[in-house]
Amino acid sequence: MNHEKQEVHDFWSQASCGEELYLTDADMAGYTTQSDQRYALEPYILDFARFREARSSRILEIGVGLGADHQQFAQAGADLFGVDLTERAVEHTRKRLAVFGLNSNLTVGDAEHLDFQDESFDRVYSWGVLHHSPDTPRAIAEVWRVLKRGGGASIMIYHKWSLVGMMLWVRYALLGLRPLLTLKEIYAHYLESPGTKAYSVAEAKQLFSAFSAVSVKTVLTHGDLLESGAGQRHRGGLLSLARKIWPRGLIRRFFPKAGLFMLIETRK
């Protein structure tokens, strides 16, 4: 593993995504509470992932994290495979599926070097993962490779022109008296794992240009709307104050596309 990927690995090995904020206990009750909170905060996942259509499809999830979405695919009866860069995420997801009596083929693995034959899957799903991997284009090329002809991919990566990005820029560039910091540097250093990237809609379409059809939609997230704990890294008085006065109604009305999540649906 190169140095950049090791840093990503080490970051997500300290806590899987949402673990500190939403997982009380690694048991049935704890995982259920975490799922409930996840889909309350991010209801658009349910439409995007189309869990109910997964029955008998051969599905790969890249970057399973705590395994909430993986559990949904397993419950729907998918012929399911999952990988994550960290042992921690794979252990959580294994444990989670075991307590619910569900099955999947889970392995520690790297999105940039998937250990599967060409054209293995009907569908590839990945939520909030590929922008963390140092070579995102390579990871997307791997999605294309392992998909069957006509197979679909549903991938969420971060959107550059987001309110989360703007808030981080105000906090670290403006208030940190380093106004020359670019958004690229802000996302890479202050959002989540080191080197995290975010893309414009045009850049996303370019990244997926090998696929036959690409639809890209951005959504305002609980992070953009300051409706939740803001990830694993951000706390403090200024954030608490902003949360109280944040003009959510105006944002929804005038900036509906300024969300951090970019939902990409595409076909090989």
Ligand SMILES: C[S@@+](CC[C@H](N)C(=O)[O-])C[C@H]1O[C@@H](n2cnc3c(N)ncnc32)[C@H](O)[C@@H]1O
């Ligand atoms: C923000 S979390 C998202 C997890 C889960 N999909 C979710 O929505 O909660 C990012 C996950 O991507 C994994 N990850 C990062 N780079 C990866 C790579 N190159 N290959 C596989 N997984 C990777 C991390 O270990 C981490 O579990």
